[in-house]
Amino acid sequence: MKKKFVTLGIMMALSMTVAAGCGQKAGNETTAQETAESTAADTAAADSTVEDTTAADTTGADGAASETAAAAQSDGSYQYVSPKEAVAAAKDKSAHVLDVREWDNYVKGRVADSMWCPIFPLEDDSLAEAMGTYAKENLSDGQKIYIICNSGKRGAEKATGVLKEAGIDGSLIYTVEGGAKALESEKGALTTNRADEDIDWKTVAAADALKAVGGSDIQILDVRDNDTYAKGHLKGSIQSSLKEIEDPAAQTAMYKMAKEEMDPSKPVYLLCYSGNKCAKTGISVMKDAGFDVDNLFIIENGAKDKDIQAAFVTE
Numbered sequence: 001m002k003k004k005f006v007t008l009g010i011m012m013a014l015s016m017t018v019a020a021g022c023g024q025k026a027g028n029e030t031t032a033q034e035t036a037e038s039t040a041a042d043t044a045a046a047d048s049t050v051e052d053t054t055a056a057d058t059t060g061a062d063g064a065a066s067e068t069a070a071a072a073q074s075d076g077s078y079q080y081v082s083p084k085e086a087v088a089a090a091k092d093k094s095a096h097v098l099d100v101r102e103w104d105n106y107v108k109g110r111v112a113d114s115m116w117c118p119i120f121p122l123e124d125d126s127l128a129e130a131m132g133t134y135a136k137e138n139l140s141d142g143q144k145i146y147i148i149c150n151s152g153k154r155g156a157e158k159a160t161g162v163l164k165e166a167g168i169d170g171s172l173i174y175t176v177e178g179g180a181k182a183l184e185s186e187k188g189a190l191t192t193n194r195a196d197e198d199i200d201w202k203t204v205a206a207a208d209a210l211k212a213v214g215g216s217d218i219q220i221l222d223v224r225d226n227d228t229y230a231k232g233h234l235k236g237s238i239q240s241s242l243k244e245i246e247d248p249a250a251q252t253a254m255y256k257m258a259k260e261e262m263d264p265s266k267p268v269y270l271l272c273y274s275g276n277k278c279a280k281t282g283i284s285v286m287k288d289a290g291f292d293v294d295n296l297f298i299i300e301n302g303a304k305d306k307d308i309q310a311a312f313v314t315e
Contacts, residue, residue: 078160079174083186086146086176090114093198095144100131100159101180103255103288105150107248109190111183113198114148116288119159128162135166144172152179192246194284195277204297206305209269210234213311219268223254223278224303232312234271238262242272245281254282258289267295275302 081089089095090113097114099106106116117134119127139145145163149155156175164170176183183189212218213234220237222229229239238261240254262268268286272278279298287293303309 077170078157079171080152080177081146081174082177083183083189086148086183087111087186087189089144089146095146095174096139097146097148097176098139098159099148099180100155101148101150103252105180107192107251107255109180109184109192111148111189112191112193112196119149119155119162122154122158128158131159131162132166135163135168139163139166139168142169142172144174146174146176148176148183149179151181152177155179192248192251194251195245195280197280197284199280199283199287199293201280201283202294202297203275203300204269205300206308209271209297209299210307210311212269217266219262219266220271221262221268221282222271223282224271224273228273228303230314232309232314234308234311235313235315237271240282242278242281242285245277251281251285254285255289258286258291262286262291264289264291264295267297269297269299271299271308272302274304275300 086095086097090097090111093113097111099110099114099116100119102118102120106118110116115138117131119131121127145168147156147159149159152175156179160170160173160175163173180190209220213220214236220234222233222237222239223242224233224239225241225243226239229241233239238257240250240257242250242254244250268291270279270282272282275298279302283293283296283298286296299305299308301308
């Protein structure tokens with residue numbers, strides 16, 4: 001019985017629909033046309049929106065290296081430079097290129113002639129204090145500052161804040177887009193060679209160096225290899241091998257010794273094989289360890305000097 005009532009109801013509904021459709025044919029044609037036009041307009045608008053959204057997404061993808069660059073620049077907080085610009089600026093001294101990575105990352109590849117003052121680990125407040133002091137002493141000359149961190153994000157952002165608090169004009173502070181990760185993709189941008197740094201290398205004559213042997217006012221640092229040092233060295237000298245001048249492990253050992261065993265307030269005389277690359281590498285590393293390069297001297301001609309050789313001991 002229920003099935004019959006349902007069937008009758010459906011048939012009546014269909015009859016009413018047909019009657020209404022026939023009686024309003026002209027009106028429905030007009031409505032259909034308007035509807036089609038409206039739908040077309042809506043579709044066009046939607047397509048336009050999709051195109052705008054797609055364009056925005058594409059732009060975001062292209063700017064992935066600078067991460068939140070657009071958002072940051074919109075409020076004036078951060079400014080960006082390319083990796084290539086940073087390398088060029090370090091070379092021609094048109095800006096301070098400041099690397100804020102941890103030593104273990106920095107020593108594996110750095111921009112030649114860059115400066116180093118770590119902000120990592122970020123939770124270490126003492127590093128922020130040290131950077132503030134460093135900025136006041138070394139970065140307050142009105143030059144632009146290009147910051148290198150691991151990826152151009154958190155480290156650079158924190159360093160920017162620290163530099164501003166230290167009194168550096170925010171308009172002078174820039175982040176290197178993509179950080180060290182982007183620099184790795186730039187041919188020749190990162191190096192472990194320190195011997196060609198643009199440092200005002202200072203020397204001391206062998207005779208003057210020998211006068212300081214055994215005294216407490218001068219530190220003598222021998223950077224020759226272990227076996228050579230054992231066969232003969234200046235009395236009272238300390239040693240850290242930099243025979244492999246571009247080896248991060250050798251540079252790290254030198255850095256740790258400088259930090260833990262040496263006095264940055266006293267002059268240092270460096271002895272290498274001939275008074276050249278090994279000693280220069282040592283000076284560059286010690287500069288990163290907080291030593292004043294004006295207090296670091298290369299013994300002229302190194303271990304090749306006959307008077308130096310004559311003074312060697314094996315104790």
